[in-house]
Amino acid sequence: MDLIFGRNKKEQVEPVRAKVTGKIPTWLQGMLLRNGPGMHTVGETRYNHWFDGLALLHSFTIRDGEVYYRSKYLRSDTYSANIEANRIVVSEFGTMAYPDPCKNIFSKAFSYLSHTIPDFTDNCLINIMKCGEDFYATTETNYIRKINPQTLETLEKVDYRKYVAVNLATSHPHYDEAGNVLNMGTSIVDKGKTKYVIFKIPATVPEDKKKGTSPWKHTEVFCSIPSRSLLSPSYYHSFGVTENYVVFLEQPFKLDILKMATAYIRGVSWASCLSFHGEDKTYIHIIDQRTRKPVPTKFYTDAMVVFHHVNAYEEDGCILFDVIAYEDNSLYQLFYLANLNQDFEENSRLTSVPTLRRFAVPLHMDKNAEVGSNLIKVASTTATAVKDKDDEVYCQPELLYEGLELPRINYAHNGKPYRYIFSAEVQWSPIPTKIIKYDILTKSSLKWGEASCWPAEPLFVPTPGAKDEDDGVILSAIVSTDPQKLPFLLILDAKSFTELARASVDVEMHLDLHGLFIPATGGASRTQPPAEQQRDRASHGQEAPQN
Numbered sequence: 001m002d003l004i005f006g007r008n009k010k011e012q013v014e015p016v017r018a019k020v021t022g023k024i025p026t027w028l029q030g031m032l033l034r035n036g037p038g039m040h041t042v043g044e045t046r047y048n049h050w051f052d053g054l055a056l057l058h059s060f061t062i063r064d065g066e067v068y069y070r071s072k073y074l075r076s077d078t079y080s081a082n083i084e085a086n087r088i089v090v091s092e093f094g095t096m097a098y099p100d101p102c103k104n105i106f107s108k109a110f111s112y113l114s115h116t117i118p119d120f121t122d123n124c125l126i127n128i129m130k131c132g133e134d135f136y137a138t139t140e141t142n143y144i145r146k147i148n149p150q151t152l153e154t155l156e157k158v159d160y161r162k163y164v165a166v167n168l169a170t171s172h173p174h175y176d177e178a179g180n181v182l183n184m185g186t187s188i189v190d191k192g193k194t195k196y197v198i199f200k201i202p203a204t205v206p207e208d209k210k211k212g213t214s215p216w217k218h219t220e221v222f223c224s225i226p227s228r229s230l231l232s233p234s235y236y237h238s239f240g241v242t243e244n245y246v247v248f249l250e251q252p253f254k255l256d257i258l259k260m261a262t263a264y265i266r267g268v269s270w271a272s273c274l275s276f277h278g279e280d281k282t283y284i285h286i287i288d289q290r291t292r293k294p295v296p297t298k299f300y301t302d303a304m305v306v307f308h309h310v311n312a313y314e315e316d317g318c319i320l321f322d323v324i325a326y327e328d329n330s331l332y333q334l335f336y337l338a339n340l341n342q343d344f345e346e347n348s349r350l351t352s353v354p355t356l357r358r359f360a361v362p363l364h365m366d367k368n369a370e371v372g373s374n375l376i377k378v379a380s381t382t383a384t385a386v387k388d389k390d391d392e393v394y395c396q397p398e399l400l401y402e403g404l405e406l407p408r409i410n411y412a413h414n415g416k417p418y419r420y421i422f423s424a425e426v427q428w429s430p431i432p433t434k435i436i437k438y439d440i441l442t443k444s445s446l447k448w449g450e451a452s453c454w455p456a457e458p459l460f461v462p463t464p465g466a467k468d469e470d471d472g473v474i475l476s477a478i479v480s481t482d483p484q485k486l487p488f489l490l491i492l493d494a495k496s497f498t499e500l501a502r503a504s505v506d507v508e509m510h511l512d513l514h515g516l517f518i519p520a521t522g523g524a525s526r527t528q529p530p531a532e533q534q535r536d537r538a539s540h541g542q543e544a545p546q547n
Ligand SMILES: CC1=C(/C=C/C(C)=C/C=C/C(C)=C/C=O)C(C)(C)CCC1
Pocket: 051, 091, 092, 093, 120, 121, 126, 139, 140, 141, 168, 237, 270, 271, 307, 513
């Protein structure tokens, strides 16, 4: 297990050609670009948590039935400082680091307290985001790093705080049809307030504005939601959108700001400043995108922890939204590298299985509805929303499926009615062993799995001109625990879930987190092998990503 989780992976800067078996559909041309942690020790020092690892970008370029693989560490300031010092000098989620070992505890405390909210890491290891024509590696702090998707080189560092007052931001933004980015972040104790900020980054600079300025300068705050508590805002990893609304869960999995402000002098990690309050409620905020204001009714449900929203949409005066939910925060607990060792089967049992839950929220409140009545009249779900005595609404979900994580959908259905979820199967251990296609309509599933194979998040790529929601392929990077079996890019037919092709590469591949597919436009870039592609062409010749 240490082999897969803990061991530093070698980067493969020059593209290597994969051995393809089966047949890759001729229309499938482009690049699967993904991100995840690849290095967990620097010199003699070791990170504590899998989410701390230094970001390793990798890409599979698919061209005319061939696949080329390459990988490169993100040259973040964090990476450079660590490599130069030959030890971990920047704090990550589960590891607190001390840059200067000569300073005594008092100067440490002084340097720390002089900036209450610390300067977080730019080790952007979680996802890839597309803004306009540019691509960025992302994490959950205020920093993102621009990258060249072709060469995987690291470009400028962008500080969200220059454009919008957020200290943290999600690595799961949404995109509208024009490619504008909608994301959320948390503004901590700014002007005496802690709030959740929804913001929009335009894909292009508006016509009437000065040409040549960056879209970042046109980032606008869409809506702010005050945190229920100044010093303990909720932690969230993603949010949902429908055609007209945003769904935000203020869950009782919270960041303790006072603990964070003293973490450095106490010698504890950021992770230890997160706590789950099982006795609290989860508040469901619904923001109307037309008025840019939250719907006034107070919707709530029981305590839960959600990392991934799957999708949300409007139906018959309701919002239906699907999430992968846990009863507690045991998921983050499990990824401590100390648990991911030889005995991980015993050490890494989740105390709650990730379950797919569907919630229903009524958009129009019938003033005459009786207290205690269910306001959901939609036939397609058993989820309920019961009017409370205080004019609050208590929502109870429908449990759809147990044991899945890393959900993806056909993004053309994002915010709209949809039927299929593609995800990894995860039971009581955090290790994915199979890929699932879950059919919400028939509540049935199709699976792909193979001995000793660990699949990554499955990504859906539609066939050009597709009519059916599942008309396309599934791409997943597979690593194996069997040293005899090379890692490979798996290509499944999304309808039947049968294997179309696999492209095996003789490299050390890491288990990754998230990414996107960049379709080739069919221009000159199609005919050039990856090695010859120019550095400064960055994202030219690419279309919108399949998110
Ligand atoms: C560094 C840092 C953070 C990092 C969080 C990370 C890196 C989370 C990764 C989550 C993943 C990969 C979830 C998958 O489901 C916080 C806690 C936001 C705040 C403090 C500074």
